[in-house]
Amino acid sequence: MRRIVVQDDVCEICKEASKMTGHVLWSCSKAKEAWECSKVNVCAARIGGVSFQGVMWQLLMVEGVDDEKAARVVTIAWTLWHNRNEMWNEGVRKSGQVLVQWAMEYLAEYGVAMELNEPAGPVVEHPVVWTPPRSGCFKINVDGATFSKQKDAGIGVLIRDDKGRVEAVLSRKIEAPLREILVCKMLFWRGIR
Known part of the structure; x- marks a missing residue:
């Protein structure tokens, strides 16, 4: 609505709340369905915030979840957002189970690709060419x-x-x-x- 792309900010799925990022990723019925299918215990209400950054901070810094769980959370959130954009462009609304399956397949493919890209020999460190600005800038x-x-x-x-x-x-x-x-x-x- 800020960018005048839509005239109505009510969530088209649940028709109960404004479709802010936190709603789309955590509290919408569509999001809850996906998180329940995922078996990943992410509850924005329990964490005390609904921003993506707030939830990730809680999971990584407070609860100390491992990288694998963090990757699952990020990828499922991405599939929720992606499907929301697909629907906006007249695509199909996918079920939570389909979104979670897609996210896990995507992560598995990524893992295989990363294993293939691991260097065979020692890693050569290159000098850093980026220099930081002076303090406070x-x-x-x-x-x-x-x-x-x-x-x-x-x-x-x-x-x-x-x-x-x-x-x-x-x-x-x-x-x-x-x-x-x-x-x-x-x-x-x-x-x-």
Whole structure:
């Protein structure tokens, strides 16, 4: 509603609450169905907050869950959000059981891919080229990408504090003629501004 994409913020599934992130991920009947199927004990009400960051903080820092459980929680939350977006674009509403099965298959595929990518020999450490800003300041890194086949372009922004912690991340599709973007990119990389 803030971005004037929708006129009504009532959850289209349960029709009981505003479809804020916390509702979509934890308290909507659709979310509760998925969490019950998952056998992962995530209860936003028990944790005392409904933000994704709050729940993850509780699980990781207070309860000390292992990486495997944290990965399951993140992936199930992602499938819930993804399915919500699919429904918004006239896709099919999937059951909680199907979403959890999809999340677990996705995690298994990821695990196999990571095992295949493990280096055979010793890992060579490269020197760090990023230097932090002076104390109390932030550093902003910006990059762009062009996708010729899709005739599209995008930009990414990363903001870090003086300790190297990520403070904000943004990526956006750029609405501009691809030819002009490619020319600007070419001139930039050649050092002509």
